[in-house]
């Protein structure tokens with residue numbers, strides 16, 4: 001039995017002022033066949049990672065293709081996308097004959113000239129491997145679950161958790177389903193219900209938590225093989241942006257249709273109820289200062305690099321300094337120029353530094369201050385569940401009572417190492433400002449006494465009616481009140 005696996009992934013914010021190029025992939029995940037490390041899966045590479053571990057015992061040969069993944073940002077350069085895609089397709093062609101293909105994609109990747117990158121990849125893969133080969137795909141729930149992908153693949157499994165702590169487990173589910181299909185034990189059929197809604201669904205909040213626990217309990221019983229919820233990725237101007245429910249049943253399409261419709265209707269009933277409430281910056285600082293014990297986390301989803309934001313907005317930093325807030329930590333601010341200046345000055349130096357506010361209008365104004373350099377780290381990393389995420393060179397500077405973490409590889413606050421790499425103990429801070437939507441909860445949730453979500457003037461507005469969509473299919477909630485949800489596949 002021969003199985004091929006590869007990864008090509010990023011999450012594209014089509015409104016972001018930061019285009020994504022080959023250099024962006026080289027900064028994150030750029031691994032040729034055989035180069036994937038054994039210690040942990042990288043961004044979107046879990047299918048290959050899991051298959052490598054299982055190959056000998058499950059009795060298949062794994063043919064490894066390239067794994068390319070970039071941090072979320074703007075649209076990917078067309079020539080760079082085509083070069084990476086064609087490299088993987090050439091590896092695939094050379095690996096024939098194949099029984100199955102396992103792809104670690106993201107699901108919200110857009111390249112110039114390609115609204116549906118994953119659909120393009122899957123159509124080309126199907127052309128090469130033929131109808132008999134089983135194509136299994138793992139996607140992020142922040143994806144566009146397009147009809148093209150459903151037509152061109154056999155089994156699609158999305159992560160269920162947000163924060164995405166189950167990337168490896170879902171890759172194991174995918175491999176199990178693919179192996180069972182190859183063994184003739186199951187015959188997967190997929191159904192999809194389109195909820196016609198744009199919303200965020202952190203699974204750390206009670207409503208979505210219980211929904212995800214419920215669908216997990218349904219899997220593996222009564223002919224239901226797998227259930228996935230596509231949350232959608234809100235910051236993309238592509239036609240098929242929408243929340244969708246995917247059910248895979250064993251051979252019985254009407255059963256898959258019925259459950260997808262039932263769960264889809266439950267998702268409709270959750271409109272407007274799955275997101276946390278947001279405070280403005282002043283209210284959040286006042287609320288945090290009223291609490292005696294720390295750390296109090298102030299999360300800033302609007303500047304989340306994980307959604308394609310530049311992560312260099314300084315509005316909260318400015319407000320903390322204006323209020324002379326003591327004993328706070330803030331990070332990460334993406335500012336390679338400032339990091340370079342800090343390394344040039346050296347640990348312990350005091351100097352005037354211009355921080356952030358550089359990439360676009362939504363970055364706001366840069367913040368100028370006299371800072372003391374309190375930490376420097378080359379080639380630093382942070383953990384995110386079972387994966388490792390590179391931060392690049394990092395510097396920590398103290399501005400008044402605030403320790404600010406500056407990074408070179410643009411990414412969001414995920415692991416405690418973001419601070420501890422630089423000698424800062426996040427558990428001892430009174431206030432922690434984290435640029436992240438909800439992934440921070442995996443590591444910072446357990447140490448936080450309280451979490452406040454702040455809506456700042458950074459680019460990822462939490463009110464989707466303010467996002468300047470032009471090409472998204474209408475009607476869709478909350479842009480439109482009346483919608484026509486229903487089965488689409």
Ligand SMILES: [Zn+2]
Pocket residue numbers: 140141142164
């Ligand atoms: Zn995601």
